[in-house]
Amino acid sequence: MAPTSKRRRESSKEDILEATVVKAQKLVEHEGRPRTRDYDDMTQEFMAAVIGEYRARLCAEAPMPDHVAETSLLDASWVQACKATGLNLYRSPQLAKIVTSRGSQVRGQLKTKLRPLVEAIFGFHSSQSKSAIKKNRSLAEGLKDGSNFAFKVLHHYMGFLKAPLIQKIINTMWFANKHDDGIKFHKHFMPFPYPALALVLTAIECCIDEWSTGTRTDIPFTIQEYRGTYDSHLKCLQAFEEATKVYNILPAICKRLYEVGRYVQLYILDV
Numbered sequence: 001m002a003p004t005s006k007r008r009r010e011s012s013k014e015d016i017l018e019a020t021v022v023k024a025q026k027l028v029e030h031e032g033r034p035r036t037r038d039y040d041d042m043t044q045e046f047m048a049a050v051i052g053e054y055r056a057r058l059c060a061e062a063p064m065p066d067h068v069a070e071t072s073l074l075d076a077s078w079v080q081a082c083k084a085t086g087l088n089l090y091r092s093p094q095l096a097k098i099v100t101s102r103g104s105q106v107r108g109q110l111k112t113k114l115r116p117l118v119e120a121i122f123g124f125h126s127s128q129s130k131s132a133i134k135k136n137r138s139l140a141e142g143l144k145d146g147s148n149f150a151f152k153v154l155h156h157y158m159g160f161l162k163a164p165l166i167q168k169i170i171n172t173m174w175f176a177n178k179h180d181d182g183i184k185f186h187k188h189f190m191p192f193p194y195p196a197l198a199l200v201l202t203a204i205e206c207c208i209d210e211w212s213t214g215t216r217t218d219i220p221f222t223i224q225e226y227r228g229t230y231d232s233h234l235k236c237l238q239a240f241e242e243a244t245k246v247y248n249i250l251p252a253i254c255k256r257l258y259e260v261g262r263y264v265q266l267y268i269l270d271v
Contacts (some may be wrong), residue, residue, distance in 0.1 A: 004270055023090045026218075033101070034094040046089045047098065050081035053205055056185035057104055059174075063107070063199035064227045069102055104222070110203045111221040112171050118207040119216075121165050122149070126216060135213030140211040147236070149204055160240065161197070162254050167260055175261035192257040194241075198234035204227050205233075226269050 022045040028035075036047045054077040062069040074096060082088050089095070119122070122143060125132050143149040150160025150166065172188060174182030174196075182189045189196070206221045206229075219225070241250040 021088050021090050024092065024095060026085075026094075030067075034098050036098055042087065043089065046085050047083055047095065049084045050099055051102055052079050052181070052184060053077040053080045053084075055102050056081075056181045056188040058103055058106060059181065059196045059199065060188040060193040061195055063195055064202075064223045064230045068183050070103070074099055096215075107199075107221050108201070108230065110169070110173055110199065111206060114169050114203050115241075117165060117168060118174075118204060121168075122208075124211050128215070135214075136211045136216075137214035140208050141212075143208050144205065147201070147205075147233075149208060150201055161250075165204065166197075166200060166219070167257060169182040170257055171261050173200075173240060175264055182258075185266045186262070189261075190258050191251065191254040192261070194237050194254070197254065197257070198230055198237055202230040205229055208231050 018042065022042070025040040026038055027040060028038040030038070036044055036051075039047070054073060057073050057077055058065070062073060065073060070098055071214060074091075077099065078091055119126075122139060124136050124139060142155065146157065148154055148157070150161055151157050152162035152164070167224055168181075170192065174180050177183075206226055210216045210219050222264070244250065
């Protein structure tokens with residue numbers, strides 16, 4: 001009897017959730033872009049859940065989505081937020097926009113965190129001297145040649161995906177504190193997903209591109225500018241996996257990327 005009663009209660013709860021659609025109450029009107037804090041507390045709680053889920057799914061599945069992929073990510077994230085909060089919130093265009101705008105925010109955050117690391121680790125120097133500009137330009141060209149930047153041993157193509165910068169930015173972006181996506185939404189990052197890794201490689205390349213003239217020039221890390229580069233990196237990863245599948249190399253690398261990031265966070269919490 002108990003298991004049957006429990007199933008009935010769960011079924012009843014799901015039926016109520018499906019039947020009861022709640023509309024958000026907007027408390028603040030303004031002419032700018034929509035903001036979560038413009039709405040009632042219940043809506044803000046729901047939006048926090050759906051935004052977190054969307055960010056995690058975006059990185060793990062399609063970091064540079066087209067409209068179809070973006071809608072699919074939003075659908076899945078909204079359903080999960082409904083389950084997590086027990087609230088079936090009506091998805092207005094304004095609320096949907098608040099969620100999907102987090103895509104450009106994620107990409108911007110990644111590049112912002114990467115820029116000083118790329119400069120310091122690879123040795124770019126801000127200077128107006130001709131020799132420094134020439135050196136920066138040559139360095140950028142060399143790093144991009146054959147995705148040299150992704151190797152542990154530069155110019156010798158040894159240790160693919162083991163460049164210290166890759167683990168460093170993964171730790172910084174997804175595992176720096178207990179609120180980061182790699183911790184809160186670990187199911188999406190265990191092991192570290194190929195699309196997220198391709199995004200990291202693309203963002204590194206964008207930061208290197210900024211030095212291509214010898215003097216750093218800001219280049220927006222947008223879907224329009226870098227989707228082709230992202231697709232190339234993802235295909236490269238898939239080809240690498242296929243070529244080395246007997247040895248299980250890429251899955252092992254991604255498992256380690258997650259485990260090291262997770263370990264760093266656990267160590268920080270214990271200190």
